[in-house]
Amino acid sequence: MTSDFSDDTHASVPSLVPARMLNEFIYCPRLAYLEWAESEFADNAFVLDGRRVHARVDEKDGALPPPADDSDGDEAESREEGETKPAIHSRSVMLSASNEGLIAKIDLVELEGGEATPVDYKRGKTPDVPEGAWEADRVQLCAQGLILRENGYRSERGVVYYAKSKERVEIPFDETLIARTREARAGLLKAASLPDRPPPLHDSPKCDGCSLAGICLPDETLLVEERAEAGSDGLRRLVPARDDALPLYVQSQKKSVGKQDDLLVVKEKGEKVAESRLEDTSQVCLFGNVQISAQALQECCRRGIPICHFSYGGWFNGLTIGLGLRNAVVKKAQFKAADDAAFCLALARRIVRAKIHNQRTMLRRNHPDPPKLAMDALDEARESADRAETLASLLGVEGSAARHYFESFGGMLKAREGGDWAFDFAGRNRRPPRDPVNAMLSFAYSMLAKDCTVAALSAGFDPFQGFYHQPRFGRPALALDLMEEFRPIVADSTVLTLVNAGIVGSGDFVRGGGSVAMKSGARKSLIEAYERRMDQLVTHPVFGYRISYRRVLEVQARLLARHVTGELPDFPAFLPR
Numbered sequence: 001m002t003s004d005f006s007d008d009t010h011a012s013v014p015s016l017v018p019a020r021m022l023n024e025f026i027y028c029p030r031l032a033y034l035e036w037a038e039s040e041f042a043d044n045a046f047v048l049d050g051r052r053v054h055a056r057v058d059e060k061d062g063a064l065p066p067p068a069d070d071s072d073g074d075e076a077e078s079r080e081e082g083e084t085k086p087a088i089h090s091r092s093v094m095l096s097a098s099n100e101g102l103i104a105k106i107d108l109v110e111l112e113g114g115e116a117t118p119v120d121y122k123r124g125k126t127p128d129v130p131e132g133a134w135e136a137d138r139v140q141l142c143a144q145g146l147i148l149r150e151n152g153y154r155s156e157r158g159v160v161y162y163a164k165s166k167e168r169v170e171i172p173f174d175e176t177l178i179a180r181t182r183e184a185r186a187g188l189l190k191a192a193s194l195p196d197r198p199p200p201l202h203d204s205p206k207c208d209g210c211s212l213a214g215i216c217l218p219d220e221t222l223l224v225e226e227r228a229e230a231g232s233d234g235l236r237r238l239v240p241a242r243d244d245a246l247p248l249y250v251q252s253q254k255k256s257v258g259k260q261d262d263l264l265v266v267k268e269k270g271e272k273v274a275e276s277r278l279e280d281t282s283q284v285c286l287f288g289n290v291q292i293s294a295q296a297l298q299e300c301c302r303r304g305i306p307i308c309h310f311s312y313g314g315w316f317n318g319l320t321i322g323l324g325l326r327n328a329v330v331k332k333a334q335f336k337a338a339d340d341a342a343f344c345l346a347l348a349r350r351i352v353r354a355k356i357h358n359q360r361t362m363l364r365r366n367h368p369d370p371p372k373l374a375m376d377a378l379d380e381a382r383e384s385a386d387r388a389e390t391l392a393s394l395l396g397v398e399g400s401a402a403r404h405y406f407e408s409f410g411g412m413l414k415a416r417e418g419g420d421w422a423f424d425f426a427g428r429n430r431r432p433p434r435d436p437v438n439a440m441l442s443f444a445y446s447m448l449a450k451d452c453t454v455a456a457l458s459a460g461f462d463p464f465q466g467f468y469h470q471p472r473f474g475r476p477a478l479a480l481d482l483m484e485e486f487r488p489i490v491a492d493s494t495v496l497t498l499v500n501a502g503i504v505g506s507g508d509f510v511r512g513g514g515s516v517a518m519k520s521g522a523r524k525s526l527i528e529a530y531e532r533r534m535d536q537l538v539t540h541p542v543f544g545y546r547i548s549y550r551r552v553l554e555v556q557a558r559l560l561a562r563h564v565t566g567e568l569p570d571f572p573a574f575l576p577r
Contacts, residue, residue, distance in 0.1 A: 016096055017185050019104035019143035025188040026136040028206055029198040030216060037192045038329060038460070040215050064090040067152035068114045087112035097150035101185060106144045116153035118144035125165035132169040133160045135180075142181040145173045195329075197567060217558055220543055221568065246535075248276045249527050251287035251520060253312070259296040281305055283454065287523075288312035306457070308450050313517060316446045321457060330460030333565040334478075338465050345391060347481075347563075347571065348468035352385040352398045354485035354573035359405040361576065362488045366412040366496060377404040391468065402428065409492075413437070414500040432515030439509065439516045440498060440526055444491035445483075447530050451550070452479040452486075455557040482557060485574055490549055494530045503529065542572045 018036070025032035034040040065088060088111040096103040108119035120141050127134055133141075141158040148155040160169045171177070191198055200218030201207060207218050248264060250257060255268045264281060266274040284300060285308045286292060292307065300307055301322035309317045337343045360378040363370045381401035388394040406428040433439040453476045456463040466477025468484070498504045508522035518526070534550040547555070556574060563571040 015101055016098070016103040017101055017188055019102055019140050019147070021188060022143050022181065022184045023136040023140035025184055025191070026139055028201055028204075028210070029187075029191055030200055030218075031210060031212055032188055033191055033197050034212055034216060036188070038197075040212060064088075064093050064109055064116075065111065067116075067154075095147050095151055097147040100143075100146045100150055100182075101189075102143050102147050104140075104144050104147055106147075109148070110159075111153075114154055116148045116155045118148060118155065118158040119161055119168075120144065120158065121161050121163060123163050126162045126167045126169060131171075133162075133171055138171050138177060139181045139184050141171050142173050142177045143185075146178065146181065196565075215558065217555065217562070220555070220559065221562060245280050245282035247283040247285055247308075247531065248281050249285045249287070250290045251312075251523060251527075253288050253290065256291040256293070257284065257286070257296050258293040259299050264296055264300075278303060278305070283308055283450075285310065285450070306454050308454070310446070310450075316450045316453075319450070319453065321454075330561050330565060331462050334461055334465055337564050338467060344467045345388070345394070348391055348394050349385050349388060350571060350573055351468050351481055351484050352388075352394055352401075353382050354575060355398065355487065356382045356385060356401045357573075357575050358485055358488040359401065362492060363405065363408055363412070367408060368411070371408050371411070374404045374408040377401070391470070394468070405488075409437075412496055412500075432513075432517075434515060436504070436509045436516055436518075437495060437499065439518050440495045440504070440522070441491065443518060443523065443526055444494050444530060445487065447527070448483045448486060448491045449476060449479050451534070451553055452476075452483040452557075455479075455553040456482060458554055459557040459561040461557070461561065482553070482560070486549070486553070489576060490533055491530075494526065494533050497529050497533070498526060538576055541575050541577070 021032050021036045024035055090109045090111065091107065093106045093109050094104075095106065106118045107121045110117040110119060118141060120137065122137060126132065131138060137160050141160055145155040145158050155173065157170055157172045160171060161167070162169065200216060200221050202218075204218075207216075210216070248257075248266075250266055252268065255266055255273065258265050258267065259278075260275075262278050264276045264278060264284065265272055266276075278299065281300075283306050284292070284296075287310045289312075297307065297320060301320070304322050307320040309319060311317060356378055360375060360382075363374060363378075378401055381397050381404075384397045385394060388397055409428075428441070429435075429438050430442050433442050453463045456476070456478050461478055463476040463479045465471055466481045469475070469477035469480040471477050503525050504522050508519050508525070509516050510519060535548050537546045537548055538552065539546050540552065540555075552574060559568065560571050562568040
């Protein structure tokens with residue numbers, strides 16, 4: 001048999017298309033593109049339930065025997081009437097077909113009487129459609145049948161098993177379905193060869209249960225592109241992929257992290273002191289010389305859980321992460337845009353303006369009597385940022401705004417009567433910080449830089465190539481770009497909470513050599529306050545729904561990726577009221 005396809009596609013597109021991707025392509029071309037071309041994937045409740053349904057058939061059980069030849073057929077015909085050859089069930093069968101250009105891991109192959117019947121397991125219930133099964137499911141099943149045929153088996157029909165209704169639906173492989181299957185493969189190859197993603201579905205109910213909705217951002221993309229239709233019901237509430245997963249922090253030098261079944265186990269002197277389910281862990285943050293086992297490290301890499309490494313004092317040194325997005329589309333666009341001076345300046349203006357706006361918002365919210373001089377200076381700086389003609393002049397505008405902001409920062413700190421250590425703040429200083437407030441600010445900025453680095457990586461960026469912050473050895477420049485607008489409303493807000501709520505006191509800090517450092521108790525308090533801030537729900541100023549600051553960071557990173565690749569004409573700033 002020869003292939004009916006002469007694919008005029010990009011050389012980087014694989015010639016073998018997974019049968020499962022045909023299902024995704026018919027369901028949503030953008031979903032298939034994200035999963036296949038950009039290697040994006042995320043779990044949600046439906047995905048986890050589908051994994052449970054597939055648990056039995058995912059275990060390899062019973063090798064698929066080779067297809068019967070003519071002599072086997074003659075032997076079968078000569079058997080006495082009533083004598084039958086027992087059916088053979090083979091699970092998790094991986095086969096490919098080079099002529100058809102398809103590959104599949106078939107859930108179950110039932111081999112009986114010389115005919116091979118693929119069985120595909122689905123988590124839902126049987127749909128009320130004339131064909132008995134959704135088109136996407138029928139095409140995926142037909143692709144498996146074509147693969148079996150090319151490997152020498154006779155396959156005239158397949159079965160879709162819907163687990164929720166516990167019903168088998170038989171699907172004949174007629175010429176119409178075969179033509180649709182080949183058409184879907186050609187369409188997916190064409191879409192994957194193009195530089196741009198397929199557009200999002202418009203007002204589709206499919207988006208509500210999609211695990212990649214938080215990555216695809218269908219409503220957000222359409223809104224920013226100003227293509228949302230008048231009279232629409234607005235944006236659906238975005239369902240984050242992993243909003244319930246939280247970081248695991250380990251800062252005691254006597255502790256180690258290992259893996260036990262589906263748990264990360266923290267031990268001290270061989271005794272278990274804490275544990276965290278892997279599926280509930282978004283990051284592992286290690287301070288100083290905390291050890292982690294090879295098994296735990298590999299499992300975190302496999303699941304896409306970053307391992308963030310800090311010095312004992314809280315300096316963010318780097319992270320260990322799995323392969324992540326296995327494509328260079330975003331990185332290629334990122335480096336191209338970084339060489340465009342006009343693009344960098346336009347984006348940098350927006351970054352600085354947003355930061356200054358949020359600094360002014362912090363003063364207005366938290367200062368009992370916001371100084372008019374500072375507020376006017378910040379207003380002027382916002383306008384100056386839009387007029388800056390170079391990155392160097394923009395740095396000057398940002399520095400001037402920061403000076404006015406931090407000169408008034410002390411006014412947001414509540415005086416503590418009878419305290420033996422006043423949290424006085426005369427201005428920003430660092431390396432090393434010379435007072436408790438600056439020590440906490442530096443630590444909070446380090447935490448925020450870590451989260452912005454993770455967000456940049458999740459969106460496919462190289463975190464070391466920035467647009468406003470220029471590359472410098474060891475500095476995650478793009479993460480610093482992303483974090484600028486969040487410094488006041490996340491990091492500064494965390495420090496204000498610690499001081500004004502009396503969570504930290506004089507005994508939580510040590511002085512030495514003109515510098516001030518936090519003790520482990522203060523670091524623990526700051527981490528807890530920072531994570532509470534990251535979990536706090538906020539109304540998105542552009543999209544109108546309420547999501548956590550933790551999720552906002554990823555949304556902003558992905559919107560920036562859409563802007564850099566040309567899908568979005570603008571990168572919306574995050575400017576809470």
